[in-house]
Amino acid sequence: MEEIATERANNIIITVTEPQKIGEGMSSYVAYRVLSKTNMPIFNKHEFAVHRRFSDFLGLHEKMTEKYLRSGRIIPPAPEKSIVGTTKLKMSSTSSTENANGANTPSSVQSQFVERRRAALERFLNRVAQHPVLCIDPDFRQFLESEADLPKATSTSALSGAGVLRLFNKVGETVNKFTYRMDESDPWFEERSARIEALETCLRRLFGACESLANERRELGVRTHDAARACAALSGADPHAPLSRALSNLADLHEKIEHLRVEQANTDYYVLTEHIKDYLGLIGAIKDVFHERVKVFQNWQHAQMQLTKRRENKAKAELANRPDKIETASQEIIEWEAKVERGQQEFDQISRVIKKEVERWEEARLDELRTTLLRYLDEHMKHQAKSIRYWNAFLPEARAIK
Known part of the structure; x- marks a missing residue:
């Protein structure tokens, strides 16, 4: 796939809209409408829309990192998880207010949190879409096109066992970055x-x-x-x-x-x-x-x-x-x-x-x-x-x- 990718300006525009809280309490989540418009032939349609939850975005980023980071590809960062913001959002009521798109959203601070996250998710997807290699990845195309729910990315949960293990791995990686220094021989780097x-x-x-x-x-x-x-x-x-x-x-x-x-x-x-x-x-x-x-x-x-x-x-x-x-x-x-x-x-x-x-x-x-x-x-x-x-x-x- 990397061989057939070309350095072109990809004609694909992605909009993340209508954040809507689904459910109540700690089992609730926010779903976003992901609207894509493109004339790229690898997609089945020129315009399509799906609904995705925040963990789906994190799961996509994790898959991209596993496949392309070792080859030297710059993976656009996904929005950071916020345990405090997410908990407040889960415990708020879904019947408070409606946003401009008609979707139920929490008011005041919670609505600001949702809007910041929505904008960050939109920037993340568009950065991936403009990358000549990442944009043709099968997982990315499935994320944008598949109307079915994606498999739940449990490993993205901050409180899961996989999340704790990933945290330890990141700590180890950070220690390795500080402890090992490479004698650089390339002036460019x-x-x-x-x-x-x-x-x-x-x-x-x-x-x-x-x-x-x-x-x-x-x-x-x-x-x-x-x-x-x-x-x-x-x-x-x-x-x-x-x-x-x-x-x-x-x-x-x-x-x-x-x-x-x-x-x-x-x-x-x-x-x-x-x-x-x-x-x-x-x-x-x-x-x-x-x-x-x-x-x-x-x-x-x-x-x-x-x-x-x-x-x-x-x-x-x-x-x-x-x-x-x-x-x-x-x-x-x-x-x-x-x-x-x-x-x-x-x-x-x-x-x-x-x-x-x-x-x-x-x-x-x-x-x-x-x-x-x-x-x-x-x-x-x-x-x-x-x-x-x-x-x-x-x-x-x-x-x-x-």
């Missing part, structure tokens, strides 16, 4: 590793600043609401009619500004902050494939050490004139020479694939970041234009006070 580390540091600082900005903007909206209530109360208590009318209009103005602040905070968070978090996840995926390359190098070096050891054993057997041991050592040498050759081939192959993957990611990153910044600026310019219109409309009321 040396330069890219340093660049990615610097980029990750800067993005983490930017993510923290943008997250604080969104929170402060929400707090500003709350304070604007307080100002609106105070102005409304004052307008009812002031006996001067023109001043009372102006204060009443000022209260209405602050209510409009309050909603505008909330919209601005959502723009800060959903348009910019979440995308920065996405890039941090992608950098983590890149570091994972770099580590896979180190593991392949370790296996290659281990095979070379074993080959050297077998050659030493043969030399000792020849000095001791032990024909039986000479024959055994010769056979082992042939086997380990083949392993060394395979190890070098695997290392060269994964190095080539990673270079191609990183270069493709860097090109896509520039386009995505440009699009994100332009959308972010456009949204804030619209917000500022609305704010100016609101204040200009109030100005005659203030001047009319006599």
Whole structure:
């Protein structure tokens, strides 16, 4: 499949909509409608829709990782599990509110949690869809097309036995990353590793600043609401009619500004902050494939050490004139020479694939970041234009006070 994949812009667009809570209590879950539109001939239709639960997305990511990470493919990260957020969502009532699409969703904080997860799932699927190899994977096509429920991915549960085992494996992998350092001989990897580390540091600082900005903007909206209530109360208590009318209009103005602040905070968070978090996840995926390359190098070096050891054993057997041991050592040498050759081939192959993957990611990153910044600026310019219109409309009321 990797041989027939071409470096083309895949014409497939995926939309994740209508998050809907199914069931009650801890056995409940949220299902999402996954709508796909494409003209790629490998799919049976040009447009199709299925319903998937969060664990299905995690199961897809796990399958992709098992099949392609060792070959050096960058697997787009799936949204992180949140035990606290998921538990609150499970214990909330399904009859609280309805979203714009008509699906039942929990209100306030829970609805924000669901929307953040929905947007992250949509970005995950579209990143997979734009990858020239991952997009033609049979499991990915089944995920998008099959109307039947997928087998439950129990291994994705954070509290399952498989989940605990996977956690221990991740801890072991992390320890291995810190304890083993490979003497890099390729200037390309040396330069890219340093660049990615610097980029990750800067993005983490930017993510923290943008997250604080969104929170402060929400707090500003709350304070604007307080100002609106105070102005409304004052307008009812002031006996001067023109001043009372102006204060009443000022209260209405602050209510409009309050909603505008909330919209601005959502723009800060959903348009910019979440995308920065996405890039941090992608950098983590890149570091994972770099580590896979180190593991392949370790296996290659281990095979070379074993080959050297077998050659030493043969030399000792020849000095001791032990024909039986000479024959055994010769056979082992042939086997380990083949392993060394395979190890070098695997290392060269994964190095080539990673270079191609990183270069493709860097090109896509520039386009995505440009699009994100332009959308972010456009949204804030619209917000500022609305704010100016609101204040200009109030100005005659203030001047009319006599």
